[in-house]
Amino acid sequence: MAVVISNLRQDAVEGNFDLVADINFAGKKKTVVFSRFGNAPQLFSARPTFEPFAVMMLAPAMLAGERLVIEGEVDAHLLFQMNGIVQDILKAVIPKSSKVLVDAAPHQSLAISPGTNDDETAMDAGVGSADDLPAATGFSGGIDSSYVMSRGFFKRDVPKSMQIGLLMHHNVGAFSSTRHYQQSLTQIGHWADQRGLPLVGARCDMSPWYEGMTFLQTHTLRNVAAALSLGHLFSGYMYASGYGIESVIKGRLTNIDSLNTILLPLLQVRHNYFRLFGSEYTRTEKTIRVVSDDLINDSLNVCCRLRRDDCQFLNCGTCVKCSRVIMVAEVMGKTHRLEGNFDMKAFHDQRNRCMFNFIYSTFRPGGNRSNRVLVRYLLENGFKFPSAMRPLLKMAA
Numbered sequence: 001m002a003v004v005i006s007n008l009r010q011d012a013v014e015g016n017f018d019l020v021a022d023i024n025f026a027g028k029k030k031t032v033v034f035s036r037f038g039n040a041p042q043l044f045s046a047r048p049t050f051e052p053f054a055v056m057m058l059a060p061a062m063l064a065g066e067r068l069v070i071e072g073e074v075d076a077h078l079l080f081q082m083n084g085i086v087q088d089i090l091k092a093v094i095p096k097s098s099k100v101l102v103d104a105a106p107h108q109s110l111a112i113s114p115g116t117n118d119d120e121t122a123m124d125a126g127v128g129s130a131d132d133l134p135a136a137t138g139f140s141g142g143i144d145s146s147y148v149m150s151r152g153f154f155k156r157d158v159p160k161s162m163q164i165g166l167l168m169h170h171n172v173g174a175f176s177s178t179r180h181y182q183q184s185l186t187q188i189g190h191w192a193d194q195r196g197l198p199l200v201g202a203r204c205d206m207s208p209w210y211e212g213m214t215f216l217q218t219h220t221l222r223n224v225a226a227a228l229s230l231g232h233l234f235s236g237y238m239y240a241s242g243y244g245i246e247s248v249i250k251g252r253l254t255n256i257d258s259l260n261t262i263l264l265p266l267l268q269v270r271h272n273y274f275r276l277f278g279s280e281y282t283r284t285e286k287t288i289r290v291v292s293d294d295l296i297n298d299s300l301n302v303c304c305r306l307r308r309d310d311c312q313f314l315n316c317g318t319c320v321k322c323s324r325v326i327m328v329a330e331v332m333g334k335t336h337r338l339e340g341n342f343d344m345k346a347f348h349d350q351r352n353r354c355m356f357n358f359i360y361s362t363f364r365p366g367g368n369r370s371n372r373v374l375v376r377y378l379l380e381n382g383f384k385f386p387s388a389m390r391p392l393l394k395m396a397a
């Protein structure tokens, strides 16, 4: 039984601009909403498109082994790639899936501008072209997205097409709770306001569609789908990713992120393209650069502790991710820059435990081996670990 996407429409609801379609999957029909919000002036000028739903439903259709039928138009480039190499890539990270037919009417020319289906008409009417639109990025406050903002927004030492003029913050089912999402959105909203950056986003809990797949197998598709629902607001999307070409060369295809170098350019539509930003550096190199940049490091939000009700800071100061940043800042003499958003007292009170957990993370099962590069950096730059940890450090570095 095919997976069918139909009845595309949009509707302004309580300050949001909802993009809506019906999806028939496994004999059940559901209405799916991308609830779009934000303060970009053109937010309500979108033309409804099927692309977000098509990208979102490709992996579920492949896992079910069912045809994906879109009862309407999909950008011709995207449709071609979704019927080809995109599925090969997804099969590499979701081995239980199988290749399926994606059936839609190919659309050769999607309009970027409001209220028209004709790109040339839009140009004639002087209502803008892709060149007028800014590059966008998602911003979480983590190291990868902070690195994008450090160079793409503050330093602007990258080509103009990579310079950021729009922030996005989506909820596609990644947050542990609504409260966690709201807290994160409020913080990023303040941050964007202070810097004069428009912030938009889309809410669509995609998790029910991805049963049988993990978040790490699917999150690029979720984020691209959400971004495409706001495709009339940006040209290129700078995707902050923790993986670069090395994962492809070495065949470490552990999750969808490890294939983003290839996958992202394939998901473009006529006026929106997706590119990795920052994959030229390792996580350690990016951490050093972000901590060095006084304009960005006071907005870091790296904490991986899920329950933080008892913590007044965004960053608990004691989890492995917080410890990693604090130790780099110590080596660089920059800890004072973290005092506003890291619980530095908690780190100092539990210093040895934090160091131990961090070192152990480099070799424990399921740990993060890339942290070894950071251990080596700390040792080479004079970070003082307790002498009792020397045997562990040998295993870690």
Ligand SMILES: [Zn+2]
Residues within 6 Å of the ligand: 302, 303, 304, 305, 315, 316, 317, 318, 319, 320, 321, 322, 323
């Ligand atoms: Zn933390």
